[in-house]
Amino acid sequence: MLADNYYKILENIDAAVKRSGRDPRVVQLIAVTKYVGIPEIKEAVKLGIKDFGENRVQEAAEKVEKFPDLSWHFIGHLQSNKAKDVLPCYSMVHSLDRLSLAEALQRCGDRFDLKADVLVQVNTSGEESKFGLAPEELPGFLEKIKPFERLQVRGLMTMAPFYHDPEAVRPFFRELRRLRDQYSSSDYELEHLSMGMTNDYVVAIEEGATIIRVGSALFD
Numbered sequence: 001m002l003a004d005n006y007y008k009i010l011e012n013i014d015a016a017v018k019r020s021g022r023d024p025r026v027v028q029l030i031a032v033t034k035y036v037g038i039p040e041i042k043e044a045v046k047l048g049i050k051d052f053g054e055n056r057v058q059e060a061a062e063k064v065e066k067f068p069d070l071s072w073h074f075i076g077h078l079q080s081n082k083a084k085d086v087l088p089c090y091s092m093v094h095s096l097d098r099l100s101l102a103e104a105l106q107r108c109g110d111r112f113d114l115k116a117d118v119l120v121q122v123n124t125s126g127e128e129s130k131f132g133l134a135p136e137e138l139p140g141f142l143e144k145i146k147p148f149e150r151l152q153v154r155g156l157m158t159m160a161p162f163y164h165d166p167e168a169v170r171p172f173f174r175e176l177r178r179l180r181d182q183y184s185s186s187d188y189e190l191e192h193l194s195m196g197m198t199n200d201y202v203v204a205i206e207e208g209a210t211i212i213r214v215g216s217a218l219f220d
């Protein structure tokens, strides 16, 4: 069933990319494994999936340790004191949303002599339950973290609110793309837009997502 789900998603990605006249190679699928365990990850690896996402440090630790050669993406809210557990084993942090976390990642980068690929999380919907900077805070934040040479800001991430009709979230994805276009500069080439989950990844791709994060549609 995972295989069927996977191929169906690939088809949907392909169709969405074609519809919007984009290059199919630019959309990266992250398999979100927070609801599943080691056996499902093994199955996904057999299908050729290489990029995985987790949103909780503790719950993910065993999986990440078991498959150190996979590319792990940290997609959840990250406490600053956990940065040290994430930086060495994840290839990207999607949820940089405050200065104290940037400072923690910078310190860990120094300690492990590593650079951290990060995305800045923006709360494009303004929903109170969502983490992320308000859109108007983004330029000031990018300016403040410029001296943090351990951080490599690769783009932006957002989580849309849940609506049964995925069309309803299109404006939030469009807003993230607008911010990317507005604030990309010689200092920050914001190439990535991490947006779109099970319910809305097709709309996200139409709006320019380069990374989609899909859990339920793959593993259910």
Ligand SMILES: *Cc1c(COP(=O)(O)O)cnc(C)c1O
Residues within 6 Å of the ligand: 032, 034, 055, 075, 076, 159, 197, 198, 199, 213, 214, 215, 216, 217
């Ligand atoms: C759980 C989660 C996903 C995947 O959600 P699905 O709806 O199961 O595809 C994507 N992004 C984040 C940040 C998540 O926490």
